[in-house]
Amino acid sequence: MQEAMKIYFELNGEQRYVEIEPGESLLSLLRRLGMKSVKSGCETGDCGACTVLLNGRAVRSCTTFAAQVRGKRVTTLEGLGDVDDPHPLQEAFVEAGAVQCGFCTPGMILVAYELLSKNGAPTPQEVRAAISGNLCRCTGYVKIVDAVLLAAQWKREGKWR
Amino acid sequence: MALEGKVVGRNVRKVDGLALACGRPKFTLDLDLPGALVGKILRSPYAHARILRIDTSRAEAVPGVACILHHGNVDRVPYTTAGQGWPEPSPYDNFLFDRKVRFVGDRVAAVAAETEEAAREALRLIEVDYEVLPAVLSPEEALAAGAPAIHDEDDAEGIYDAQHNIAAAVDIPVGDIERGFAESDVIVEASCEIPYSQHVALEPHCVIAYFDEDGRLVLRTSTQVPFHVRRIVARVVGLPMEKIRVVKPRIGGGFGSKQEVILEPVAAALALRAGRPVVMALDRAEVFTATRTRHPMRVRVKLGAKKDGTLHAIEMEALSNTGAYGAHSLTVLSNTGSKTLPLYNKAPHLWFHGKAVYTNLPVAGAYRGYGATQGYFALEVAMDMLAERLGMDPIELRLVNHIRAGETSPIFEKIGEGREGKPQTVKSCALEECLRVGAEKIGWREKRARRRREGSWAYGVGMSVSMQGSGITGIDMAAATIMMNENGSFRLLVGATDIGTGSDTVLAQIAAEVLGVPVERISVYSSDTDFTPFDTGAYASSTTYVSGMAVLRAARKVREAILEVAAGMLAEPPEDLELAEERVTSKKTGKSVTLSEVGHRATYVVDQRHIIASASFVPEESPPPFAAFFCEVAVDTETGVVRVERFVAAADCGVAIHPKLAAGQLEGAIVQGIGHALSEELLFSEKGRCTNANLFDYRIPSALDVPALEVVLVDSEEPSGPLGAKSIAEVGINGPLPAISNAIYHAVGVRLTRAPFTPARVLAALRG
Structure with missing residues (x-):
């Protein structure tokens, strides 16, 4: 039996x-730690549903080893905002009609955040x-692009906190 | 907008939008269930084989293995996975586990174990001896004399001709087709083929089976049809229906693939055998090969027309490949004719005939468009050929022939859901306006008149039209319950199954419009067989129209009850009162009471009762939405690469209850259709193994593959629908294949009739 390994890393602003x-x-x-926004769509790095930010850069968590985040900063969608205090990008996705089934949404918002x-x-x-690199089968991407442009406009208007 | 609603016709916030945008744990697998076992499936490596021996003793010895199921230790119950209403129109040719396997990926056994590793190890150690049988890998082989019978079991039910591998057949003559062609001035014929393609809902199929505190079986599952899941699982595992609860949380897309009841009976059987909760999730490769696909189909259309363009005779022949099992084989085949031929109702002579045949390839099933997509590809390419032969503009040819409001087609009555249909008169149709708006937006006249060429790139424009339905006439049924809380808010309970379409929002809007409240005052719950009333489910473009009518009726009953209570409070008859802006107001005196006052009085004060109502709806007709599609393509004559530069669609869905969601349905469907046209095809080895069952090799459109896409919703009002609405979910997927094929023809003068239009196929066509 291999010995279990323990690692420190920062998850959504908290040391773990x-x-x-x-x-x-x-x-x-991440899913074990309750970060259910991180979705499994293919486990081969092709769909982007499992995207998280690693030191601010979007990565596929399905093709990243847990051990690779030792000492690093991981942000999942939960770290951006929640329903009582959403991030402007989350608001923009709702406003623009970019959320249909919502399964690709966490990854989409995080790559948009990085952009x-x-x-x-x-x-x-x-x-x-x-x-x-993030697939969506519901929207045809039209309203997702609208949402990101809307969030960018809000940012330029100083509406981001 | 035909109806100027306070709520309807407005882009209110999607009721579940923010929670989804915040990644709340709303999907099937987002529930952690302590002590749950992991369920995995052993799949056939052969396309066609008999299981001679199965030995699980070594597998059972793996630490952590709870149980292993296979044909030797479960009851043999023939059923269909199709997830349709009852009686089911698909053949009962499936078994939980069978002595025979019929495609690479077919179920052989299932394991439940403490960990995924233990489950995988057990799968590896199950010993199976197969007698490999000759495999049938195309519809032509299936129909050839002496072909092996794929369904040679003697207990399947409802197969049209098992001995000859024919799952289903249709033969619908109207008028006299031979006379029709003899009397025609011009005849054209097109034969178009659609390969295996897959829905690729982003969330793979998954289910959690567990037991509640009373020992009842609960299935939390990614499904489009919770009530059908309950009925089918009860039958397959032998539990009374009342011992099963099916919960549908948020669903990560379906497009038909989750109408099929594939995983639930396996998870239920494992949980019952182990007496423990079981989690099952397919991986992407399993989704591709072992869930469902679109029915690959070859459709031949022969058109006879008079010199003025009026269609006089239409023959449509379809050869559908249903794969190893017959899910939706008859109904998809029927729909190929029933959703296409009524569009051109001027032709008195029609003949629709075809077969759905078994092969040892993955199982086809319900997929958005549902046969109409296959039919329109051939029909609309044939119409383009006819326009050319007649020297007519393709738009003009459609205008001469398409059905109008007030008109009917004999097809409505001749073809129904696996049986005869019902007569129907179209009551709303804005296709003329769709054609006008779409043509103007794409710049049809100018672009059609002169073909552009830049270097090796040739440009062209093409178009197509389509219709679909809104639910299944006389078969679908939806019910809704609305209860008022004492503070004047409402709870809307629907069996209607929001799978990401936004139907919870649309249904809340309908209720809110009638009840005079903003959508925020209505909390929607869908769907749960214990707590919501019945609904056949999210398929056949039914939810807005069928479930919407149930909600409308329930809301009207609740409004009546509110007015009755308010009448006592205001000492005026209910007919003098109106309900708006969360108040009941007297039209005579202007006095008013708030909904909260009404709710408190009814709940606590006088003549107490819960203001609550349920209503059901069964559609007597299936009003078609209509759409016109236009696109501009660029074809590289050196490489064969096709780029869709621009795509315009104008659609008539009646009153769009939520225009942004309706547009989103259209956009999503069109991009799926563009995927079908340009890249999507499952490929198979000579032994029937899928060779591109992953998202790298099976390309669905990414954001960079999508052209400039513009959709327009054209106003109409459907008198039979809820507040004027009809459907929008499917109609958009029928347009791209023929519109792009027709545009390629305009650009380079060759007809692409086999999808997808890959560079190799385009080059081959260009080189003749």
Whole structure:
């Protein structure tokens, strides 16, 4: 029996010290810790539903080992906001009609968050490129692009906290 | 907008939108169940084989294995996974586990174990001896003389001709087709083919089976049909229906794939055998190969027309591949004719005929469009050919022939849901306006008149039209319950199954409109067989129309009850009162009481009663939504690459209760259709194994693959629908295949009739 390994990492602003299984994916760890926004859609890194931010950069948690986040900062959608205090991006997705089934939404919002942290005034094509690794089968992406552009506009207008 | 509603026709906040955007744990697998076992399925490596021996002794010895099920230790009950109303129109040709396997990925056994690792190890150690049988890998082989019979079991029910691998057949003549063609001035014929494609709902199929404190079985499942799940599971595992509760949480997309009752009976059987909760989740490869697909189909359409373009005779022949089992085989085949031919109701002579045949390939089933997608590909390509032959503009040809409000088609009566249909007169149709608006937006006249060419890229425009239905006439049934809380808010309980479409929101809007409150005052709950009334489920474009009518009726009853209580408070007859803005007001005196005052009085004060009402609705007709599609494509004549540059759709869904959600349905359906046209196809080895069952090799459109897409909702009002509404969910997927094929023809002069239009196929067509 392999000995269990424990790691420190920061999850949504809180220090965590947790046991991980040998070979465990970050997706599995995060869902085990209650971060149910992290969705499993393919486990091969192709759909983007399991996207989280690792030190601010979007990664696929299904193809990232839990051990790789040792000492790092992980942000899941829960870390952005909740229904009583949503992040403007979350508001924008609802406002624009970008949420249909909602399964791809957590990953979409996180890649949009990364984009807008680097580029406050993206063009529609830049938004499409940024979200192109995240699949959605419901919306045809039209309203997701609208939502990201709306959130960017709110950010430029100083409406982000 | 035909109806100027306070709530209806407005883009209110989607009732579950913010919780979903915040990642709240609302999906099936977001519930942690301590002590739950993991269920896994052993799948057949052969396309066609008999199981000679199965030995689970080594597998059972794996630490943590709770139970293993296979054909030798479960009851043999023939059933269908199709998840339809009762009596079921699909053949009973499935078994929980069978002595025979009929496609690569078919179920052989299932394991429940403490951990996923233990379950996998057990699967590896189950010993199975197979007698490999010759496999049938195409409909042509299935129909060939001497082909092996895929369903040679003697206890299947409802198969049309098992010996010849024919799951279902239709033959619907109207008028005299031979005379029709003889009297026609022009005849054209097109034969188009759609391959295996998959829904690719982002959430894979999953279910949790557990027992409540009374020992009843609870299935929390990703389904479109909770009430059908309850009925089918009860039958397959031999439990009385009242011992089963099916809970539908939020669903991560369905598109038909979750109408099929695939995992639930397995999870239920494992949980019952183990006496423990069981969690089952398919991986993406299993979703591709072992859930359901669109029915691959070849459809041949022959059109006969008069010189002025009036259609005089239409023959449509369909050869459908239902795969290893016959789920939806008859009804998808029927729909290929019944949802297409009424659109061109001027032709007096029709013949729709076809077969759905078994093969040793994955199982086809319900998929958005449901046969109409296959039918429209051939029909609308044939119409493009006819326009060319007649020297008419393709739009003009549609205008000459399409059905109008006040008109009917004999097909409505001839073809129903696996049986005869019902006569129906179309009461709303804004297709003319859809054609006008769409043509204007794409710049049809200019672009059609001169073909653009830049280097190796040739540009062209094409169009198509389609209709669908709104629910299943005389078969679907929806019920709704509305209860008033004493503070003047409401609880809306519906069996209608929101699978991500936004139907909870649309239904709340209908209730809110009638009850004079904002949507925020209505909390919606869908769907749970213990706590919500019956609904056949989310399929056949039924929810807004069928479930919406049930909600409308329930809301009207509740409004009456409110007015009755208020009449006592205001000492005026109910007919002098009106309900709006959370108050009941006298039209005569202007005096009013709030809904909260009404609620408190009814609940606590005088003549106490709970203000609550239920209502049901069965549709007597299935009003079609209509749509016109236009696209501009660029074809690289050197590489065969096709780019859809622009896509415009104009649709008539009656009154759009929530225009943004309706547009979202249309956009999503069109992009799925573009995927069908350009890239999506499951590929198989010569032994029937799927070779691209992953999201890297099976390409669905990404955000970069989507063209400039513009959708327009054209006003109409459907008199039979809830506040003027009819459906929108499916109609959009029928347009892209023929519109893109027709645009490619306009660009480069070759007809692409086999989807998807890959560079290799386009190049082959260009080189003749």
